[in-house]
Amino acid sequence: MIILGIDPGSRLTGFGVIDTSAATPGYVACGCVRIDGDQLAQKLAQVYAGIAEVIAEYRPAEVAIEQVFMARNADSALKLGQARGSAIVCAANHGLEVFEYAARAVKQAVAGNGSADKQQVQQMVTATLRLSSVPRSDAADALAIALTHCYTQRGMSARGMGNGRAGRRTSWRQFRPQ
Numbered sequence: 212m213i214i215l216g217i218d219p220g221s222r223l224t225g226f227g228v229i230d231t232s233a234a235t236p237g238y239v240a241c242g243c244v245r246i247d248g249d250q251l252a253q254k255l256a257q258v259y260a261g262i263a264e265v266i267a268e269y270r271p272a273e274v275a276i277e278q279v280f281m282a283r284n285a286d287s288a289l290k291l292g293q294a295r296g297s298a299i300v301c302a303a304n305h306g307l308e309v310f311e312y313a314a315r316a317v318k319q320a321v322a323g324n325g326s327a328d329k330q331q332v333q334q335m336v337t338a339t340l341r342l343s344s345v346p347r348s349d350a351a352d353a354l355a356i357a358l359t360h361c362y363t364q365r366g367m368s369a370r371g372m373g374n375g376r377a378g379r380r381t382s383w384r385q386f387r388p389q
Contacts, residue, residue, distance in 0.1 A: 212230070212232060213229070213269055214228070214231055215266065215269065215302075216228075216274075216276070216358070217274060218350075219258070221287075221293070222245075223243045223244070223349045224261060224349070225241070226241060226243070226262070227352075227353035227355070227357045228271065229357045229358065229361065236357075241353060243350055244258060244261030245261075251293065255294065255297040263305070273308050273310065275357055276312075277314055277356055279292045280313070280314055310360050310363075317355050317359045318331075321359060322335045329351075329352070333346065337351075
């Protein structure tokens with residue numbers, strides 16, 4: 212199955228495409244949709260068109276996108292949310308199911324640390340997908356989002372290692388008194 216990960220942004224929207232048909236996820240492509248212009252409508256149209264091109268080229272089965280978070284600057288959070296919405300509508304218009312992941316959950320799944328910095332995420336994505344070079348930050352984040360979706364679908368976390376439990380799912384239910 213091909214998964215498209217999207218890291219939305221108002222200037223750059225990262226995308227990462229992985230193939231999950233083998234036992235370990237494989238790299239397909241990554242890059243950034245560059246957004247130019249001053250008008251909001253133009254920018255959102257560019258996000259939509261860029262994601263539409265990626266979908267047409269790689270034909271993903273599912274899309275994973277980063278959830279919106281509260282930033283210090285409300286205007287920036289609003290712009291990010293609008294770019295995110297444009298990408299979600301594009302995926303939905305192409306008949307794709309969209310899954311959302313919090314930034315902290317992505318960092319936890321890929322780097323094993325919910326507070327990992329961008330460089331740690333880049334390095335873990337590079338190592339996990341056996342890339343010959345480190346992708347730019349936005350593309351690496353998108354690949355990390357796609358990997359998180361893959362791990363979630365397979366019931367794994369922390370780079371698919373199951374937190375030291377050989378890939379078994381851990382549930383809060385197992386800690387409840389019976």
